[in-house]
Amino acid sequence: MSTPTPHPLTLPLLAGERRALAKAITLTESTRPDHEAQAQQLLADVLPRAGKSVRVGLTGVPGVGKSTFIEALGVWLADQGHRVAVLAVDPSSARTGGSIMGDKTRMPQLTVHPNAYIRPSPSGGTLGGVARRTREAITLCEAAGFDVILVETVGVGQSETQVAAMTDLFVLLTLPNAGDELQGIKRGIMELADVCVVNKADTNLQAATRAQTELRTALTLLTPHDAPWRPVALKASALSGQGIPEVWAQVQAYREATDLDAKRRAQTAVWFDDLLREAVWRRFQAGVDAGQIQAMRAGVQAGTLTPVQGVAALLRS
């Protein structure tokens, strides 16, 4: 097999050029067929250089201080020489067309840090589309030399499951209000968490400690999803910086305790399966007349044939 000429962005991207990275991610977000082909060439070019980062998913209900926490953690890491990329997954921005997350004003210090790169959530498209683009953005950031990837989600939807399927571990941020701290956190999200952090511990240390104890109890009730690792509960204050090193120590402890290679291989298989399903569906759509699908759907809605009959008729044609 002859080696094809690399994409023009490949070399500057591998050299860690921030503008090339931004352009590359934009390319993966485009729906123009020629852009898609280019993006896939670029990804194939850089894939051998990807995979060497710590991938952390972060979530928490609105008001928990996600931006401030991510900024505190990010600046602390970047100051030590880590290269930190922050990506956001917000499917609601897919509906509104605008991105409410990842805008740079939320993280003023990290935005101007020479070791950091912040990318808002891709807008437009389905949750699946946003998730796919985020997976590709992780690959591109890694190829550009970023060794810590923080993926932020809004914490109110199904994007957490998607992000847990592309990160090494998942951090759940909560609040110190005793009695309220579990309120609003979906059990399903709790079950994804590897590290729980009671944020804003500076506002009320006693309440934060109580919340931490309650979280610990709640975590013991759940079946560990990444045995032998047992999810931990910590306290931190993004404002004072207190607890941030301890959070990172737990991230490292998690990575040492679990078989990360096996986890990532399984994640890649899921990625492949998702893409395959999507591609099969797109190929079908391209091969049939959209009007034909529409007509069949109308017949089904009118009750003249069952949905299954409509589907069968469509597949026969």
Add this chain to the structure above:
Amino acid sequence: MSTPTPHPLTLPLLAGERRALAKAITLTESTRPDHEAQAQQLLADVLPRAGKSVRVGLTGVPGVGKSTFIEALGVWLADQGHRVAVLAVDPSSARTGGSIMGDKTRMPQLTVHPNAYIRPSPSGGTLGGVARRTREAITLCEAAGFDVILVETVGVGQSETQVAAMTDLFVLLTLPNAGDELQGIKRGIMELADVCVVNKADTNLQAATRAQTELRTALTLLTPHDAPWRPVALKASALSGQGIPEVWAQVQAYREATDLDAKRRAQTAVWFDDLLREAVWRRFQAGVDAGQIQAMRAGVQAGTLTPVQGVAALLRS
């Protein structure tokens, strides 16, 4: 078009024979190709006779008293001459193979009522599979003359969204513990609710009233999803029967306030689209060598090619 001979179960089903209904639902749950074909013929036969029921989804966290509430509501309706079918959707039973919901011992009075029919959650298959079978079971129950279909979900997963897509309205059951009543309820589920009921109001009337007020406040914060209907919050006691008629009155009020025909047409379109996607995927799987997919997935996991390249190679072949 010549009329094909109806399926042997069609006439007894339309006559309302309970055994024929049970057999028909079992047929739709089978994965044997000849059973699937028979089930589709049967559904086509009876579809014109379906659609004449009140379809209610019900959910609530474990411990809220779902079974007792559904039994109380069901018996109250059946005593008035309504024919009541209870279906359960529990995707967790798909994993364990056994059904934890819908077993008849949970609703002893309703089980023996001549006007009622209780069907446990289909086991095996994905959440999508369970949902599809539940849609078909609704159609079959309606064809058998049941005019109230209560669809129960476990309240901890994604099945609520699926059930909301096949019922006329959604009832959320909660507990009177003030401060706790919103705990554990996912915001997403709350957003689906058309009628909220504080159950077990007999245990502590004061707390139940407080919980009702808090629920009302919480509901006003959400964007109404079925305008002009605004979700309501009620109190009830499944044990004493208190509040049950009021819940049913709100179900009727909802149906009068909203354009149910439009909602059902939209639901049918979603059903059709889901089935089409699933059928396209199954046809693809039938046409390729499973070993070939497996080999490509292994290559992707080993990092020798990107997921997108693997998918493209598979589609070319």
